[in-house]
Amino acid sequence: MLFILALLLAYGCQERADESRRDTATIVFKHGKMAGDPRSFRALLDRFEQENPGLRVRDETLPSSTDEQHQFYAINLQAKSRDFDVLSLDVIWVSAFARAGWIKDISHLITPGERQSFFPGPLEAVTFNDRVYAIPWYIDAGVLYYRKDLLEKYSLPVPRTWQELAATAREISSREKGIYGYLWQGRQYEGLVCNALEFIWSNGGEILEQGRPVINAPRNAEALTFMADLIGKYGVSPPLVTTATEEPTRELFGSGKAVFMRNWPYAWALYNRPGAVLRSKVGIAPLPSFPGHESASTLGGWQLGVNRYSPNPNAAEKLVRFLTSPESQKRLALAVGYNPARRALYKDPDLLREHPGIASLYAIFMKARPRPVTPYYLMITQVLQPEFSAAISEIKNPEAALASAQQQVSRILEMEQ
C-alpha cells in the first residue's frame, strides 16, 4: 500500500517536472473564492495565455474564510512550498510575509511614476522597508450606508459627525416603527478592529506612532466610550452589534430594519439588484468623524504577490503585472464588481455607466487607511480584539481595556530584541 502510494506520489511529481521541461510552463495562482460567475475570471486568465504563448495558468481556489487562507499560506510558505507561484494577499499580511521572506521583492514591477496611479492606502500596505512586495489588485474600505428615503422624509442631512449620526438615528428610529438607528460589526474578530479604528482615527487617535504603541490615550478612550454609548447611553445601536459580523448587519439593513450601517462596499450592488427591497433607496457616504477631525475608513482589499520559492518567478511576475494592469482591473470590475486599486479607472466611462456607485467611493478610497503596517500586526490584533470587545460589551471600562492592550502590545514589540 505504502509502496503504491509512493509510486503514485513519484509519478505525480514527475509530471510536473516534465511540464516545465517542455517550453510551456504552468503558473499556479492561489486565491480566495471570486465573486460572481467563475467563467468571467477564467476568461481573463485565458486572455493572459493568449498573450503569452507557452504560459499556462492554473488557478486554484482556497477556502473562502480569510483565516483559513492565511493558515494555508503560513504553513506552506514556512515549508518553502514550490507548489504555487502567485498568491493573493489580504492587506494586513503583506508586511509580515515580506518580513518572513516568503514573498518576492517585486519593486521593479511598478515604476516610481506609476505608483501615483494607485490609491495611497494600498500602496502603503504593500511597502515594507521602502520596497514593494505585492501589487494592489482590488480595494475595499469601510463606508456609511444610509436610507435616502428616510432622511428625505424627515429632511435631515447625511451626518458628518458621529454625534449628528447618533442624533439623526435616534430621531428617525423613535418615529419609525421597528427600525434600528446604526448597525456595525462588534463581534470579537478582525472586523471589530476595523470598526474601532475608524472611530479612533476619526478622533485623531492612533495605535502605533513611529513603531511605538500609543494605545492608552484619552482620544482612543473617547472613541471607545462613544462606541459603547451607541449601544448603552444613546441606544441607537442594538446590543446585537456586539456579536455581529458583516453579513447579519447587511441582511438586517437590507430588510429595511435600520437607518444607518457601516459595511464594506460589496453590499451596494446587492441592495440595488432588481427586485431588492431597498433598490435605489440606499446612499453611500464617508463615515462620520468626531468634531474637528477627519473621517477615516479602514482599508481592506487584496494584493498579488509572488511566492519566493516559485520555480517560475519570471512567468509569475508577468501574471501579476497582467492581472493588476488597468485593463484587467477594469474587466474584473465590470464582470464581478471588484473595485479597482487604480485611481484612473474611477473616471472610466464604461465603469461609471455599469457601476455608478463607484463615483462616490473614490473620495473614500483616497482616504482609506491601512491598519498598522508592521509584521507584528497579526499579533497586535489578537490583543486588540478581546480588549475592544470587552470595552463595547461593558465588561471593562474603555480606559482599563486600552491600558491592558497597551501593556500587551508593548511586550509583543519587544519580542524581537
Add this chain to the structure above:
Amino acid sequence: MNPPPTDRGTPFVAPALVLLSLITLYPVLSVLALSLLHKLPLFGISRFAGLENYRFLLTDDRFWNAFRNTVYFAAVSVSLELLLGLALALLLNRTFPFKGIATAIVLVPWAIPTVVSARMWEWMYNTDLGILNHLLGVKINWLGSPFWALNAAVFMDVWKTTPFTVILLLAGLRVIPRELLQAARIDGAGAWQLFSRITLPMLMPVILVVLIFRTLDAFRVFDAVYVLTGGGPANTTETLSVYAYKVLFQTLQFGYGSTLSVVVFLCVGAISVLYIRLLGRAGQ
C-alpha cells in the same frame, strides 16, 4: 499438538507498529520539541528556550481564562449530556409505537457536521432574527453577554452530542438480561430499585466509556465555539483549543502555540488515565 508459544507474531505486527508510531508518535514528539523552542517564523527566530514557554504560561492570564472556560464547558456539557442521554436511552429502550422514527429523530443532531450546526445555532441565537428569542418572547443577547455566551455554546454542544451518548447507552441497556429484571420484579422490587440496583450498576462500564469519549471531546472543543462566538465577547468563551489555534495559526508563534497544545494534551491524558482506572475498578 499445539506449537510451542514462540514470538512469531512480532514480525507480523511490526509494520503496523511502525506505521502507527510514524503517524501518532512523530507529531506528538515534534510538538513537544517545538514547545521548548522560541520559534517565530515571521521573524526568522528559532532558538532553544527550555521551559521558558511553560514558565510564561503559568503567568499568562489568557491561558488561565481559557483553562477555566474549558473546564466549565467540559464539566457542564458532559454532565448534561449524560443525564439527558440516559433518560432518552431508557425511554427508547421501551417498546412504543413509532419507536423507529423516534430513534431516528433523536439521532439527527449527531448527523449534522458541527460547523453547520454552529452556524445554524448562531442564527437561532440572533437577538432579532433568531427563533429562540421569538419563542421565548424575550430580547436576550445570547452570544453577546458574558454570562449567556458560554452557556449558549454548552447548550448547543448538548443538543449536538446527546444522541451520541444515547446510542452507546442504548447498546448498554440492550445487553442487560431481561430475566434479571423479571426476577427482581417478582421479588417485589419497585421501578426505582430496579434502576438503581440492577440497570445502573450493569450500565456502569458503558457510562464510563461514554464519559471518556465525551470528556476528551469536550475538553478539546474547538469548532463549536470558534464558529459560534470566535471566543468573544472579551474572551469569555475562549477555550484552550481556540486560544492555541489563534496563537499557532493566526499569530504564528509556533513555540508558545505548541506549549499550549502540549498542555491540552497533558490534561486530556490525565483525564483518560483517571477514567481508565475507574473503568478497571468497575470491571472487577
